[in-house]
Amino acid sequence: MQFDPTLLETYHTLLQTTDLQKAYQEWLRMFRYLRGALEQQLPRYRFQGSVNENGMDYAYFSFADSLLKKNGLKLVAVFVPERFQLEVWLSGVNRVAQCRWASRLGSCPPPMECSSDPARTDYLVRLPVEADLADGEAVVQAMKHAVEQLLALLSLQ
Template structure:
């Protein structure tokens, strides 16, 4: 079994290569620009929050609208680093709100094959499974289109739930 020093040495080797720093900085820069673009393009539908870089696990920002805020809910656009995919998460402001909405959403298509509530959210769904970072403009458009569609579907499900 490795000890902490072994991990630090492996980390140091990877840092000396330099690829991780370049990739991470590029990903954070892209998600920052993505948030700015979505904020500009979708400002009539949603308000967008600041970027959270995470710890090489998730880079994300929140977005919401009046309907979601009235229910103490918000959405997150998440770059899941270990899986290298973009996801949309539905989040509640407090644990009781998360639990109440989890009870409804655990039996919907959004949590299919899931037996326990996600650690940080009510639901997590894949937006772009294998993003192609070679054409960032095209990727941004894909994310925007999928985000609009998925968020609308989730909001419709919230409306059907009649939860407040």
């Protein structure tokens, strides 16, 4: 198996000439804090055990209460490194549930974005979260607000 030597050298250079490793560790500390704080402040929800990192495409953790779970839905806190953006996603527990809900949801107000193909995406609706990532409590409150906005789309409450 062959690997791209230019990309490997770029990574090596970044590690030697920047604080990439420390910056990543700090970001991960913030995202883990977010998960723990949301778990404490949203006690009716069950949270996935850990933060999942997906090859720097995005990192996430999911959570759901009994009503969401019963309806085949979950919420997902997501960080998209490419855009350096936090988001909250409303997702199906699987693609079948997600497609079933997509046909029921209809449109969503901006800045929410409905999936154009719920059979191929990991979300039904995604909502960007605006907050200063250095201010942990502000991030937690902004995420909670985004959760409330997404839940308002559903007629489950």
